[in-house]
Amino acid sequence: MDMQTTFAPLVADHKRRLILFLFLMTAMFMATLDNQIVSTALPTIVGEFGHLERFGWIGSAYLLSLSAVMPVYGKLGDLFGRKYVMMTAIAIFTIGSAVCGLAVSMDTLIAARVLQGLGGGGILVSIFAVNADLFEPRERARYQSYSSLVLMASGAIGPVLGGTMSDLFGWRSIFLVNVPIGFVVLAGLATMLPYRKPARRPKIDYAGAIVLALTTTSIVLAADGTELFGSLLSPQCLGIIAFGAICAIAWVFIERRAPEPIVPMTLFRNPTFGLLLIISITSGAVAIGMVNYFALFLQTTTGLSPSMAGLLFILLTGGIVCGSLSAGRLIAARGRYKPFAVASAACSAIAFGALAFLPAGTPIVVIGGLMLLHGIGIGLAQQVPVIGVQNAAAARDVGAATGAVTLSRMGGASIAISIYGAIIAAKLGNVGISISGVSDIEQLTPKMMAALPEATRQAVANAYASAFSPLFMTAAGICFIGLLTALTLKNVQLPGAAKKFDNNTTAAAQAAE
Numbered sequence: 001m002d003m004q005t006t007f008a009p010l011v012a013d014h015k016r017r018l019i020l021f022l023f024l025m026t027a028m029f030m031a032t033l034d035n036q037i038v039s040t041a042l043p044t045i046v047g048e049f050g051h052l053e054r055f056g057w058i059g060s061a062y063l064l065s066l067s068a069v070m071p072v073y074g075k076l077g078d079l080f081g082r083k084y085v086m087m088t089a090i091a092i093f094t095i096g097s098a099v100c101g102l103a104v105s106m107d108t109l110i111a112a113r114v115l116q117g118l119g120g121g122g123i124l125v126s127i128f129a130v131n132a133d134l135f136e137p138r139e140r141a142r143y144q145s146y147s148s149l150v151l152m153a154s155g156a157i158g159p160v161l162g163g164t165m166s167d168l169f170g171w172r173s174i175f176l177v178n179v180p181i182g183f184v185v186l187a188g189l190a191t192m193l194p195y196r197k198p199a200r201r202p203k204i205d206y207a208g209a210i211v212l213a214l215t216t217t218s219i220v221l222a223a224d225g226t227e228l229f230g231s232l233l234s235p236q237c238l239g240i241i242a243f244g245a246i247c248a249i250a251w252v253f254i255e256r257r258a259p260e261p262i263v264p265m266t267l268f269r270n271p272t273f274g275l276l277l278i279i280s281i282t283s284g285a286v287a288i289g290m291v292n293y294f295a296l297f298l299q300t301t302t303g304l305s306p307s308m309a310g311l312l313f314i315l316l317t318g319g320i321v322c323g324s325l326s327a328g329r330l331i332a333a334r335g336r337y338k339p340f341a342v343a344s345a346a347c348s349a350i351a352f353g354a355l356a357f358l359p360a361g362t363p364i365v366v367i368g369g370l371m372l373l374h375g376i377g378i379g380l381a382q383q384v385p386v387i388g389v390q391n392a393a394a395a396r397d398v399g400a401a402t403g404a405v406t407l408s409r410m411g412g413a414s415i416a417i418s419i420y421g422a423i424i425a426a427k428l429g430n431v432g433i434s435i436s437g438v439s440d441i442e443q444l445t446p447k448m449m450a451a452l453p454e455a456t457r458q459a460v461a462n463a464y465a466s467a468f469s470p471l472f473m474t475a476a477g478i479c480f481i482g483l484l485t486a487l488t489l490k491n492v493q494l495p496g497a498a499k500k501f502d503n504n505t506t507a508a509a510q511a512a513e
Contacts, residue, residue: 016192017134021143023188024127025150027090030178030185031120032150033161034062034097038174045171049106061110064220065117066124067410068213073122074129074403075205075262078396082130083195087186089122094182101176125406129399132390133196136495142332147383203260211251212262216407218244220414263404264397272392272492273401275485277408279341280385282482284412286348286475287378293420293471294371300464301360302367303457315368319375320382327380335494337387338486340380345483347377352476356469360461377479381486385409391494416478420471427467 038058045058077085096116103109127147135143165173222241255261267273298312327340351374358367385405393401 020134020189020192021131021146023185023192024130025147026181027086027123027185028127028147029150030181031093031123034116034120034175034178038062045106045109048171049109058110058113061113062117062120063410063414064217065114066121067117067216067220067407067414069118069121070125070216070407070410071212071262071400071403072209073125074399074401074406075209075260077126077129077399079203079260081195081197082126082133082399083189083193085122086126086130087189089119089126090182090186090189091119092116093119093123094179094186095119097175097178097182101172101179103172125399125403128386128390128402128406130193132398132402139332142328146328205254205258205260205262208251208254208258208262211247211254215244215247215251216411218247219411222418261400263400267389267393267397267401267404270392272490273389275489276385276388276392277405278485279345279381279482279489280405280408281412282345282478282485283378283381283385284409285416285478286352286374286482287382288409288413289416289420290475293424293468296424297355297464297468298367301461301468302362302364303461312364312368312371315372316375319372319377320379321375323376323379324382325379328383331383331387331494336491337384337494338489338491341384341486341489342483344377344379344381344384345479345486347380348374349476349479349483351377352472352479356472356476358465360458360465387494388489388492391492416475419474423471423474424467427470428463 073085073089093116096112096114096119099112099115100109103112131143131147161174165171165177218240222237222244252265255263255265294313294316323344331337331340351370354370355367385408386402389401389405390398
């Protein structure tokens, strides 16, 4: 059953809602930027602290803790009210940022990144849940398209901003800049966001929260198995997979008996919820999971420099902007989201299917056109899973449903990154010693490739093109799964804005302010 059609906004004044939305987007930008901005500063950090073997943990520690707490924060917002739960998440993230900027060792930095993630996961989930309180379902589609743009903008400018700030002010500045921003956002939310007290008494599902955190941690660790343990088939990685499977089974049994489960099993009785989770997983796999591999593909098969490859990403980002804004406005006007889920998966499947058959040396304009098509595909359905589950869930479970769908997107990205990396490593491992003058093809940088003789450079480009062909076919297959899932969705009509509220509802909303 879909959510009730009457809707009382948490804030009645439109200008005040817009200001609050700006604060929310600032918090989202801060949390999502932080994982991207670190990438270009990592060599500098390792140069100061050493411990190259722990290099991967600077990023993985943040992703681990962020993923583990997402569903928990969603449920806490349902139980205690979203205002103070979100402010707590921002405070934790701000403190974590300060500790990162003041870190004295690699271990301190990794621990501080865990603390940052504990706050960042709460920010990402709480923002979508607060949006659900501020905007009615159709209007929410338009504003969540702006949220999607913030997510994409952080991914696009993060590496550039991180490198620039590291050069000008030192790597610590990329963390310390979050401190004043965090205080401003906290002050804005404290003064302008009303507190809506939930009608029920909180009963925290501690066992479910702990077991779910262990499950998601196992998924992220297993997805990073190649980097962390050397192989997905290593004993450590297989042990983590087995442990995660046991935790997942135990979590289902716990949730079925818990008075206030972290993710209510009743949500799965609505087929729309399960279908949207699958769409969210496939979306994360081809949207978030593919970004770094696009950069590698461009630099190895076309000969583009890192800066020129970065410029080509403007087409991908531009497609996302066009698709997201168009879909947001059309969903707001017509109230249906299924067509955009179908069109999104179809666009990306066509783009990856075509990329799989491109030889090395294909004109840049062709690759750019396919990246644009994929970007449009991402944008068209960027907000569909969140809008869909918030509409399908009962009002009391909106936070839990939002947390689940956000986590599924991150989980899809983590698993896909692992799969893509394994494909590339397997294909390149077979050709690494067959090219004269190249001892290890995976160690070649763009500058080193540019210095190779023409024949050798062409052989390397062909090797990479062959390796990327099965990778793109895999991505196309994931998109096809998303397409089939989207086709089976009900063509739900989102409720429009209520023309008027009853006196009790209006009075309650005013009292909350």
